[in-house]
Amino acid sequence: MKLGEGVEAAIHCAAMLAGVDGAATMPGAAMAEAFGLSPSYLLKHLNMLTAQGILESVPGPAGGYRLARPAERITLLDIVLAVEGREPAFRCGEIRQRGPVRLDASAYVKPCGINAAMLKAERAYRAALAEARLSDIVAAYQSDADPRSVAAGCAFVARHQRPQKSSSTKQA
Template identity: 55%
Template sequence: MKLSDGVETAIHCTAAVAGLPQGAVMAAADLAEFHGVSASYLLKHLKALVKADLLVSVPGPTGGYRLARPANEITLLDVVLAVEGPEPAFRCKEIRRNGPCAPGPSAFPRPCNINRAMLKAEQAYRAALSQTTIADLNSEFLATSDPRVVERADNYFTAQMRPQKT
């Protein structure tokens, strides 16, 4: 299974925004610059995160993005579904019923065993993604990353974030 590059971008941006102080926001252009992606590309994914109620978009010249709920309530599955949609990765088209050797639909009264196996794997995959939160990712990042990376990221976000009045 191959997820779109947008999933990686969306997870990184959600994790980055989760590190902002309460009430602060980060502009899309600054998130794009930080991650080395184009702003127009990033906006598509930020809009999906807003639509899924994972991020809030604050309008205006001092606006930007912030989390819609606490980081410990946003899972990797939430972000993946926001970007990729809810459809399973494997979609059985029942090709076993096609071709010159298929005797007709009545020969296939039970669901496709390949489809069942693939959906079982999808359920396991989604269950694993639902067990990791953005807060978990940020805690691990702080605990395991090179201190220079943490310091540079902190300095960038401190300089670029936009405090909001509450």
């Protein structure tokens, strides 16, 4: 199974946003810069995450993106489904019923074993992603990564985050 580059970008951006202070935001252009991505390409994926309630988009000159809910309540499955869609990766086209060796439809009353195996694998894959919380990914990175990498990432976030008014006076 191959996931699009957008999944990687979306997970990295969500992890970066887990490091912003309180109600602060991070501009999409800054995240694109951090990961060497085209801003228009990344914004498409940030908008998908926003539409699924993973990120919140704050408009205006001091606006940007932030997590819409705590990192403990965001799973990798949430992010993958927001970017890739909810359809299974494998979609059985029942090709066994085509071509010169096809039989009458009555020969295919049992479900395709290949489809059943692929859907079982999909369920296992999704279950594993559902257990992986964004907060755990961030915590593991902070404890296991090279300290220079952690410091550089924290410094980038500190430079580019945009403080927001308190939540009681925040604009919609």
